[in-house]
Amino acid sequence: MGQITLSQVTKRFGDVEVIPPLDLQIDDGEFVVFVGPSGCGKSTLLRLIAGLEDVTSGEIRIDGTEATDLPPARRRLAMVFQSYALYPHMSVRKNIAFPMKMAKVPEDEQNRRIEAAAKALNLGDYLDRKPGQLSGGQRQRVAIGRAIVREPAAFLFDEPLSNLDAALRVGMRLEISELHERLATTMIYVTHDQVEAMTMADKIVVLRAGHIEQVGSPLELYRAPRNLFVAGFIGSPRMNFIEGAEAGAHGAHTIGIRPEHIEVSDGPGRWQGRIAVSEHLGSDTFFHVHDTGLADVITVRASGEVGLRHGDTVALTPRADQIHRFGADGLRL
Amino acid sequence: MSTKASRAAARLMISPSVILLLGWMLIPLGMTLYFSVLRYNLLMPGDNPFVGFENYSYFLTDPGFTAAIWNTLALVLGVLVITIVGGILLALLLDQPMWGQGIVRILVIAPFFVMPTVSALVWKNMFLNPVNGLFAHLFKALGLTPYDFLAQAPLASIIGIVAWQWLPFATLILLTALQSLDSEQLEAAEMDGASPLSRFRFIMLPHLARAITVVILIQTIFLLSVFAEILVTTNGGPGYASTNLTYLIYVQSLLQYDVGMGSAGGVVAIILANIVAIFLMRMIGKNLET
Amino acid sequence: MSRAVKPQRKALNTVLAWGMGLLIFFPILWTVLTSFKTEAEAIADPPIWFNFSWTLENYFTVQERSNYFRHFWNSVVISVGSTLIGLIIAVPAAWAMAFVPGKRTKDVLMWMLSTKMLPPVGVLVPLYLIFRDLGLLDTRIGLVFVLTMINLPIIIWMLYTYFREIPVDILEAARMDGAGLRDEVVHVLLPMAVPGMASTVLLNIILAWNEAFWTLNLTAAKAAPLTAFIASYSSPEGLFYAKLSAASTMAIAPILIMGWFSQKQLVRGLTFGAVK
Numbered sequence: 001m002g003q004i005t006l007s008q009v010t011k012r013f014g015d016v017e018v019i020p021p022l023d024l025q026i027d028d029g030e031f032v033v034f035v036g037p038s039g040c041g042k043s044t045l046l047r048l049i050a051g052l053e054d055v056t057s058g059e060i061r062i063d064g065t066e067a068t069d070l071p072p073a074r075r076r077l078a079m080v081f082q083s084y085a086l087y088p089h090m091s092v093r094k095n096i097a098f099p100m101k102m103a104k105v106p107e108d109e110q111n112r113r114i115e116a117a118a119k120a121l122n123l124g125d126y127l128d129r130k131p132g133q134l135s136g137g138q139r140q141r142v143a144i145g146r147a148i149v150r151e152p153a154a155f156l157f158d159e160p161l162s163n164l165d166a167a168l169r170v171g172m173r174l175e176i177s178e179l180h181e182r183l184a185t186t187m188i189y190v191t192h193d194q195v196e197a198m199t200m201a202d203k204i205v206v207l208r209a210g211h212i213e214q215v216g217s218p219l220e221l222y223r224a225p226r227n228l229f230v231a232g233f234i235g236s237p238r239m240n241f242i243e244g245a246e247a248g249a250h251g252a253h254t255i256g257i258r259p260e261h262i263e264v265s266d267g268p269g270r271w272q273g274r275i276a277v278s279e280h281l282g283s284d285t286f287f288h289v290h291d292t293g294l295a296d297v298i299t300v301r302a303s304g305e306v307g308l309r310h311g312d313t314v315a316l317t318p319r320a321d322q323i324h325r326f327g328a329d330g331l332r333l
Numbered sequence: 334m335s336t337k338a339s340r341a342a343a344r345l346m347i348s349p350s351v352i353l354l355l356g357w358m359l360i361p362l363g364m365t366l367y368f369s370v371l372r373y374n375l376l377m378p379g380d381n382p383f384v385g386f387e388n389y390s391y392f393l394t395d396p397g398f399t400a401a402i403w404n405t406l407a408l409v410l411g412v413l414v415i416t417i418v419g420g421i422l423l424a425l426l427l428d429q430p431m432w433g434q435g436i437v438r439i440l441v442i443a444p445f446f447v448m449p450t451v452s453a454l455v456w457k458n459m460f461l462n463p464v465n466g467l468f469a470h471l472f473k474a475l476g477l478t479p480y481d482f483l484a485q486a487p488l489a490s491i492i493g494i495v496a497w498q499w500l501p502f503a504t505l506i507l508l509t510a511l512q513s514l515d516s517e518q519l520e521a522a523e524m525d526g527a528s529p530l531s532r533f534r535f536i537m538l539p540h541l542a543r544a545i546t547v548v549i550l551i552q553t554i555f556l557l558s559v560f561a562e563i564l565v566t567t568n569g570g571p572g573y574a575s576t577n578l579t580y581l582i583y584v585q586s587l588l589q590y591d592v593g594m595g596s597a598g599g600v601v602a603i604i605l606a607n608i609v610a611i612f613l614m615r616m617i618g619k620n621l622e623t
Numbered sequence: 624m625s626r627a628v629k630p631q632r633k634a635l636n637t638v639l640a641w642g643m644g645l646l647i648f649f650p651i652l653w654t655v656l657t658s659f660k661t662e663a664e665a666i667a668d669p670p671i672w673f674n675f676s677w678t679l680e681n682y683f684t685v686q687e688r689s690n691y692f693r694h695f696w697n698s699v700v701i702s703v704g705s706t707l708i709g710l711i712i713a714v715p716a717a718w719a720m721a722f723v724p725g726k727r728t729k730d731v732l733m734w735m736l737s738t739k740m741l742p743p744v745g746v747l748v749p750l751y752l753i754f755r756d757l758g759l760l761d762t763r764i765g766l767v768f769v770l771t772m773i774n775l776p777i778i779i780w781m782l783y784t785y786f787r788e789i790p791v792d793i794l795e796a797a798r799m800d801g802a803g804l805r806d807e808v809v810h811v812l813l814p815m816a817v818p819g820m821a822s823t824v825l826l827n828i829i830l831a832w833n834e835a836f837w838t839l840n841l842t843a844a845k846a847a848p849l850t851a852f853i854a855s856y857s858s859p860e861g862l863f864y865a866k867l868s869a870a871s872t873m874a875i876a877p878i879l880i881m882g883w884f885s886q887k888q889l890v891r892g893l894t895f896g897a898v899k
Contacts (some may be wrong), residue, residue, distance in 0.1 A: 052795050054336040071338055073801040085796035089814040098810070099800035146800065156799075342804055343723035346715030350779060351731070353712065357772040358738050364749030423643060430628045431636040439883050440644035443651055446882035448833040450853040451871045455654050457857075459864060465666040467653070474669065500647065502893070509890045551893060558742050561835035561850065565857040579744040579836075586748045587840065595748045603745040610740040 001063045002154035002186030003028045004049060009058035011044055011210075018044050019210040021058065026154075026188065026203075031180050034190045035197040035233070036207035042190045043158055045207070049188065050156055051075050062153060073102070078147035079156040082163060084139045086131035092142050093127040099150045110149075117145040120179075137168045144179070154186035161196065173199060194234055198222070206230050228330040231256050237286060237301075239324070242294045252325035252333055259286065261322035262300040266308065269315025273298060275308060289314060362603070368596035375590035388597035392585075400573035401581040402605075404488055408577055409556045411492040412499055416552065417545060419496075420503030425533075427504070428511045438508075445501040449561035456494045457483060457566045487567045487575035494562055499555075503548045510544035511537065550613050557606055578602050651875070658682070658868035665864035681869035689852065691873060698848035698874075700763050701838070702831035705770035706824055709778045712771070717782035718808060722791055732783065735776040743773075743836045754841055761843045769841065770831045777830070778823055781892050785819025786812070822888030825881055829889075832878050849874040 004026040011019040018041050026032050034042040047053045049060060051072035060068045067075050078099070087095050096117060100110045118124045121141040131139055140160060147155055157176070161169045177200050180187050191197055197204050198218045206213040206221065206229070214226040218234075225231035231239050239256045247255045263269070264287060273289035276297070285306050289298045300316060308314060325333040369388055373381040392398060427437060444452065460466050461482040469479035482490040514537065522532050560579050563569055569576035569584065576584070582602060586595025645652075656673070657665050664675045685691050720728045750769070751760075759765030789812065797811045813820070835850040842851050853874055856867050882889070 050799060051336070052798065069337075071336075072795075072798045073803060077799065079796065079799040081792045081796055083790060083792045085790065085792035087793060087797075087811055087815075089817075098797070098802075102801035102806060146796075150800070339723050340725070343719035343725075347719040347731070349712050350716035350735070350775065353772065354735055354738055354775060358741060361746035361749040361753075362741075364752075365746055368748060426636070426640050426643060429636040429640070430633050431640050432633070433637065433641065437640045437644040438886070440648040442882070442886050443648050443879060446829060446833070446879045447651065447875050448850050448853070448878070449835040450839075450850045451654075451874055452650070454853060454856055454867060455650055455871055458867060459653060459657065460650065465668075465864065467670060470668045470670055497647070497650070505886065506890055506893070554739055558744065558836060560744075561839055561854065564839065565854050579742065582744045583747065583840070587751065592748050592752070599742075599745040599748060602742045606740055606742045606745070610737070 001028055002026075002152075003063050004154060004186065004188075005059075005061040006049070007059045007061075009048060009060065010056045011041075011048060011053065012056045017210065019048070022210070022212060024205065024212065024215070026186060029184045029186055031177075031187045031189065031200060031202045032205060033197040033201035033203070034188065034205050034207055035192065035194055036213075037233075038192055039209075040207040041210035042192075042207050044210075046156055046158055046188060046190045050077055050079055076150075076153040077156055078150045078152035078154075079158065080140075080143045080147050080160045082159040084131075084143040084160075084163075086139055086142055086146075088131050091128050091130055092123060092134070092145075095131065095142055096145045096149055099146060103150070113149045114145075117148050120148070120182075121145050121175075136164050137172065140164065140172055141175075144176070148179075148183070152185070154188060157187065157189040159190055159192070161191070162193075176200065195236060198234065204234075206233060224332065225256075225324065226332055228254065228256070228326050231324055231326070231332075237299050240295060240298050242298075244294075246294055247325075250323060250325055253328040254326040254330075256324040256326065257318045257322060259299040259301040261319045262298070263317040263319070264289075264300045264302050264306070264308070265315050265317070266312070267315055269317040271298070271316040271318075273314060273316060275310055275312050275314060278308065278310060280305065287314070289316065292316070365596045365599045365603075368592050369600050371593050373592040373596075375592060381593070384593070388593045389601070392594055392597045392601060395581075397573045397576060397581050401576050401578045404573070404575060405557065405577040405579075407488060408492055408495065408559060409553060411489075412496045412556055413549060413552060415492070415496040416499045416503040417548060419500050420507045420548070421541070421545075423500070423504040424507035424511050425537075427508050438505075442501045442505055444498050445505075447498065449498065449559075450565055452498055453494055453562040453565045456490075456497070461490060483567055484571060487571065491559075491562055491566060491575055494566070495556065495559055499552055502552070506544050506548055507541060510541050514540045546616060549616075553609065553613060557609065578605070651879075654868045655872050656868075657865055658872045660865050660868075662863070662865045665868070681865045682873070685866055685870045685873070689855075689870075691852070691870065694847055694849050694852035695873070697763060697846055698832055698850075701766045701770060701846075701848050702828045704763075704767040705774060705831050706778075706827040708767065709771045709775050709827065710782075710820070710824065713775060713778040713782055714808070714813070716779050717786050718812065720779075721783050721786035721789075722794060732780065735779055739773075739776050747840060751840065760841060761846045763846045766838060766841060766846060766848070769837045770834060773834070773837070774827045774830055777892075778827055781823040781826070782816070782819065784891075785816055785823070788819075789815050818888075822885055822892055825885040826889060826892040829878055829882055829885075 006022060006024040008021045008023060009019060010017065010021050022045075034045060036042050044053065048055050051067070051070060055068060058068070059066065062075060062077075087098065090098065093114060096114050097110050100113065105113075114127070118127055121144060123138070123141055123145060126134060126138060126142075131142065134142065143160070160176075161172055164172060173196060176187075176189075189196075189200060201218055203215060204218055204221055205215050208229055214221060214230045221230060221234045225234060228241070232241070235258055237259050239258050240262075241254055241256050243254050247253060271292050271294060273292035275287050276290040277288040279286040283304065285302045285304070287300050287302065287308065289300060290296070292298050298316065302308075327333050370383055370385055371381040372384045372387070423441065427434065427441070431437070458466065460468055463469050463479045463481040463484075468482070472479045518536055519532055522536055527535070558579050559577060560583065563575055563577065563580045567575045569580045573581075578598070579602070582595055582598035585591050585598055658681055659677045659679070660671070660675050661678060661680075664671050720732060754760045754765055759768075793815070794807055794811060797807045802810065832848075833850065838848050838850045839854060842848070853870060856863065856870065
């Protein structure tokens with residue numbers, strides 16, 4: 001079980017309100033990602049759930065039981081920290097055993113769970129090493145192992161991949177997703193990287209300045225962002241925003257169109273522009289188009305290699321069914 | 334990271350220290366203040382009448398007091414000057430490439446670990462003694478008359494002994510600070526054509542400022558209370574020639590059993606120490622907060 | 624110092640530095656040498672350097688005449704005892720200040736350190752009287768108490784600076800893993816802080832071993848540690864240089880050796896972390 005409910009939760013540090021009143025429901029077995037720019041309060045929110053910080057007001061329930069004032073040790077949650085927070089003086093085995101030792105799990109049961117975790121996470125060869133002798137990815141696995149053996153109600157991840165290099169990050173992302181498939185335990189995952197959010201989440205919570213901007217599945221957020229902030233934050237490269245007459249023509253203050261929803265050609269089209277920079281990724285090519293008279297730069301995507309170069313004049317045609325319309329207040333129309 | 338529970342735990346965990354230190358400070362302080370306005374001598378039993386500031390006026394007009402103030406100042410400043418100048422020179426020397434640097438460091442730091450009574454007695458007898466001391470032997474070998482250091486120049490001798498004990502401390506700290514100086518800075522200055530002297534003046538000395546401040550602060554705390562060295566060498570004499578404030582109060586309270594007068598002296602010592610402390614803290618504040 | 628140095632220059636440095644080092648160390652060396660001489664050799668003019676009949680007799684005499692080991696044991700009990708008790712009181716306080724800092728934490732720390740500024744002589748009279756009335760004069764327990772209080776601010780400060788270098792994440796991880804406060808401190812914080820605690824302990828034993836105001840004023844014979852025992856040699860009878868040297872050598876040797884091992888940590892400890 002791992003159902004977490006936040007009602008009217010707030011957090012202040014002195015006079016600064018970090019989290020204004022907030023409601024959130026996390027269902028059992030869900031993979032929920034808190035995403036937002038740095039300083040948006042996503043880590044604070046995670047720490048409130050963990051019990052590492054007090055809520056200023058409001059209520060947190062875990063599996064229906066009031067947990068607002070429970071110490072972290074008694075919330076049955078496990079956390080994986082950005083720095084991994086392994087105990088440097090203990091071997092990997094002792095690190096993984098620590099939560100069970102605290103819970104007074106019998107020795108043979110401890111060993112059974114350690115072996116199982118070591119096998120699942122490929123840590124068998126490292127059990128007697130100290131964390132200092134491990135690579136970043138291995139440390140990450142130990143931290144996850146330490147979380148798994150507790151058999152917690154929910155896992156909390158605080159930007160767990162941000163200290164890894166790019167290649168490892170992709171691998172660990174998959175491993176964590178697989179872990180979730182296998183355990184089917186609730187996971188709450190904090191990141192500032194929208195790619196991680198999109199690829200891993202069942203449910204994304206987009207935060208800005210402590211406010212929840214939108215909650216939904218990755219595709220809901222992609223297809224129907226509730227406001228300009230979410231529209232700009234979700235999706236890579238970023239959505240193009242166009243104001244003025246062109247927007248007015250669609251009956252909106254601002255229109256948004258994703259780079260992958262614009263056709264680019266050297267023939268006639270709806271808009272004209274000149275290619276300033278082209279980025280060739282092999283599978284895709286991104287063009288940064290200037291002088292369209294719409295916005296400073298319009299980013300478009302073409303699949304594969306296209307024979308267009310810096311300085312070429314191109315025609316752009318947006319797909320009419322993929323235009324997002326926003327009002328003057330920034331909300332979706 | 335703080336929750337109500339952890340803050341409560343923190344208060345609980347810090348309270349033994351706070352309560353003990355508060356008691357340690359306030360109870361004797363209160364008693365000193367109280368005794369200082371009584372006529373209270375352990376040799377004269379009976380009631381201890383309130384006498385107002387009588388003890389203070391006796392203490393402050395005592396010829397020993399003025400002498401003790403000057404001696405205390407001379408002792409603190411004398412030792413500070415010797416140890417800081419000597420410490421900088423020694424640190425510069427030890428920072429140079431050489432063979433056996435580790436052993437030299439061990440030799441230089443050793444006096445700091447010698448207890449005050451040992452160093453005072455060793456110096457007094459085996460070096461400064463006018464008949465059997467090594468210096469007397471040396472003087473005679475050079476055809477000079479042996480000099481009775483502790484009788485002729487008691488304060489200077491004590492300054493010398495105390496400086497010997499503290500020179501290692503200053504050297505070690507200044508050396509550590511010097512070694513943390515980025516050698517690229519010095520090389521850059523050398524490329525810019527700075528002479529060794531101006532490299533010292535404009536790069537090393539500013540870099541050492543913080544360490545020097547720390548040395549001054551810590552040594553001053555200890556030097557204001559020099560006691561054992563005086564007790565075992567000169568007993569403060571001849572006359573008051575080597576009596577510092579600490580020793581004067583000790584004589585009045587524990588040798589003459591004058592609790593009232595000793596307490597008044599104690600209060601004066603506390604006030605003076607606070608003046609010095611405020612002065613030091615100002616200086617430190619400027620140098621340490623960066 | 625990556626630059627190559629001319630060997631002549633290095634040789635000159637070596638000679639100068641060794642000269643200064645030996646000069647500074649000489650009184651200690653001389654004391655140790657003298658402790659192995661006879662009394663007559665000890666005051667010989669011209670002085671005898673190494674060419675004397677080495678003897679351990681002075682050491683035996685010191686022990687027989689004045690029960691040296693009792694005073695040695697007093698020193699051990701007082702310095703180790705006060706340090707350990709101080710540590711027990713200081714660990715929780717340092718934990719609180721390092722990991723649950725509040726607005727006033729810095730002020731509390733500064734206040735604790737400022738108690739070191741209080742001149743001992745300012746509270747000599749009341750403390751002496753309290754000790755007399757409680758029967759604590761010339762007892763080891765009394766001295767342990769006083770030295771604990773004197774060194775407590777230093778212990779707290781040192782532990783505080785060491786604790787602050789431990790990432791708070793790791794303590795939070797322990798909390799998430801189900802550790803209570805006691806488990807967090809005992810199983811996680813203290814094992815990680817072992818190097819820092821070791822240097823704290825060393826430095827405080829050294830300071831307490833050499834403390835020579837309270838030990839001289841609050842003891843007479845029974846509980847006198849080595850500082851006070853050595854001071855009793857200040858009114859000599861007859862020839863005593865060799866015996867003084869033997870007693871002195873025994874009094875400073877343990878601390879000298881400890882000090883040499885801990886000189887690196889010493890800088891940091893003594894400067895409250897201001898110089899590293």
